[in-house]
Amino acid sequence: MRNILVIGAGIAGLAAARQLQFSNFQVTVLEARNRIGGRIYTNKNFGFPVDLGASWIHGIDKNPLTKLAQEFQVVIQYTDFDNIQVYGSNGEIFTASELKDANLLSQQILQEAKSLGKKLESDISVAEAIQYVLPGKKNITCRQSSLVQWYLTEREIQEGTDLDSYSVWEWDEYENLEGGNYLLPNGYEEIIQGLAKGIDIRLQQKVIEIQYDEKKVLVKTNSKHFLADAVVITLPLGVLKSAAVIFSPPLPKSKLTAINRLGMGVLNKVVLKFPQAFWSQDYDIIGYVSEKDKDFSVFLNLNRYISVPVLVALTGGSFARSLEALSEVEIGKRVMKVLRRMYGDGIPAPEVVIATRWARDSFACGSYSNMPVNAKASDRTTLAAPVENRLFFAGEATSQQYPSTVHGAYLSGLREAERIRRKFAI
Numbered sequence: 001m002r003n004i005l006v007i008g009a010g011i012a013g014l015a016a017a018r019q020l021q022f023s024n025f026q027v028t029v030l031e032a033r034n035r036i037g038g039r040i041y042t043n044k045n046f047g048f049p050v051d052l053g054a055s056w057i058h059g060i061d062k063n064p065l066t067k068l069a070q071e072f073q074v075v076i077q078y079t080d081f082d083n084i085q086v087y088g089s090n091g092e093i094f095t096a097s098e099l100k101d102a103n104l105l106s107q108q109i110l111q112e113a114k115s116l117g118k119k120l121e122s123d124i125s126v127a128e129a130i131q132y133v134l135p136g137k138k139n140i141t142c143r144q145s146s147l148v149q150w151y152l153t154e155r156e157i158q159e160g161t162d163l164d165s166y167s168v169w170e171w172d173e174y175e176n177l178e179g180g181n182y183l184l185p186n187g188y189e190e191i192i193q194g195l196a197k198g199i200d201i202r203l204q205q206k207v208i209e210i211q212y213d214e215k216k217v218l219v220k221t222n223s224k225h226f227l228a229d230a231v232v233i234t235l236p237l238g239v240l241k242s243a244a245v246i247f248s249p250p251l252p253k254s255k256l257t258a259i260n261r262l263g264m265g266v267l268n269k270v271v272l273k274f275p276q277a278f279w280s281q282d283y284d285i286i287g288y289v290s291e292k293d294k295d296f297s298v299f300l301n302l303n304r305y306i307s308v309p310v311l312v313a314l315t316g317g318s319f320a321r322s323l324e325a326l327s328e329v330e331i332g333k334r335v336m337k338v339l340r341r342m343y344g345d346g347i348p349a350p351e352v353v354i355a356t357r358w359a360r361d362s363f364a365c366g367s368y369s370n371m372p373v374n375a376k377a378s379d380r381t382t383l384a385a386p387v388e389n390r391l392f393f394a395g396e397a398t399s400q401q402y403p404s405t406v407h408g409a410y411l412s413g414l415r416e417a418e419r420i421r422r423k424f425a426i
């Protein structure tokens with residue numbers, strides 16, 4: 001029986017391991033952390049489930065996660081990202097028509113920036129392209145402009161990176177699945193637990209070196225050595241960038257170039273549990289238009305899903321990175337400053353504050369991949385290419401169609417399991 005090692009017990013690794021096991025390979029998963037799931041991580045330490053990594057199934061139609069949710073009987077609940085209430089810095093609330101107009105205008109600006117960028121001979125950032133487009137937008141009031149900026153900031157949070165480092169050539173090039181976004185109120189870990197059943201997973205096995213030739217692979221961890229016919233590597237792009245794992249012989253130059261050119265973005269969350277809700281329960285998302293360049297600006301109203309008074313602040317890019325150096329207390333204070341601008345000084349202090357630090361997490365080194373200026377879509381295919389038919393690469397960053405998502409990572413695991421099955425069937 002062929003023996004395959006899978007590095008990483010995130011969704012890509014678990015998908016690959018399960019599929020390979022179905023195809024009668026002997027599979028062992030090596031995971032550095034003392035838990036499975038990777039960038040899917042449900043925290044239940046405070047008596048309610050909250051996802052500190054991925055939260056949503058993006059687009060439930062034709063999404064393999066929808067099938068898994070059915071198979072494992074996981075509850076899912078619709079999030080309407082247009083169901084928002086947005087506050088200004090003096091506590092005033094923007095009207096629905098102001099929001100609609102600003103949203104349309106921001107989309108128009110991004111579209112025009114992209115069209116303009118496509119005509120250029122060299123790649124520039126989305127922010128730079130926007131600067132060329134803006135003079136054409138006349139008669140925008142200050143109030144409208146700050147709201148348009150809010151929508152652009154929302155995109156930065158989604159992408160995990162500032163628009164001044166995102167490639168205008170690669171902007172919005174990925175396929176979005178239809179059917180709306182669904183949150184898993186009891187936690188994404190239910191999918192992970194379902195997938196992990198019956199798989200040999202070794203926790204706290206931090207891989208430090210991968211030696212390979214055309215016949216075998218030797219994987220060295222902090223405490224053991226493992227020999228295999230092939231290995232599926234699902235190390236996050238950020239970890240590959242950090243060169244924390246030694247490849248011997250080194251990876252091909254083309255792969256190193258792809259690793260270097262692709263970017264790793266940061267989306268962080270600040271979870272705040274209050275003694276009681278002081279915000280409206282009518283909205284999924286609550287926004288704040290700050291007069292500062294970067295501030296807390298998007299909150300998920302988790303109360304609508306778990307019936308516990310919890311808000312989750314979402315931050316992205318350089319702002320998210322800058323917060324990672326601060327303590328929970330300091331971060332909590334800064335969020336409360338914003339919430340007091342919105343709701344007044346009478347609101348209660350949070351009972352619980354949990355802040356994520358995905359960039360500082362040495363087993364993730366960021367939240368998900370993105371496309372900086374000069375990165376190419378083909379870099380993802382190069383990243384996914386096998387080496388010597390012994391090293392196989394999966395993980396969200398290797399997905400051409402659905403990078404940065406759970407379903408992209410899941411499908412990449414199945415893709416590599418199938419590649420190995422075909423390779424060893426001969």
Ligand SMILES: Cc1cc2nc3c(=O)[nH]c(=O)nc-3n(C[C@H](O)[C@H](O)[C@H](O)COP(=O)(O)OP(=O)(O)OC[C@H]3O[C@@H](n4cnc5c(N)ncnc54)[C@H](O)[C@@H]3O)c2cc1C
Pocket residue numbers: 007008009010011012013030031032033036037038039040052053054055056057058205206207208234235236239244245267268269356358362363364366367368394395396397403404405406407409
């Ligand atoms: C805050 C946040 C919010 C997100 N929101 C969404 C969302 O709502 N919807 C969505 O679709 N996607 C979302 N994503 C993206 C999604 O979580 C990822 O794309 C996906 O989980 C990646 O899975 P993966 O298996 O490729 O990588 P990972 O889950 O990172 O798995 C890789 C595994 O390798 C392990 N590892 C690392 N180094 C070593 C080593 N040296 N030795 C052994 N093991 C190692 C890691 O611990 C990890 O378990 C979000 C991500 C973050 C961080």
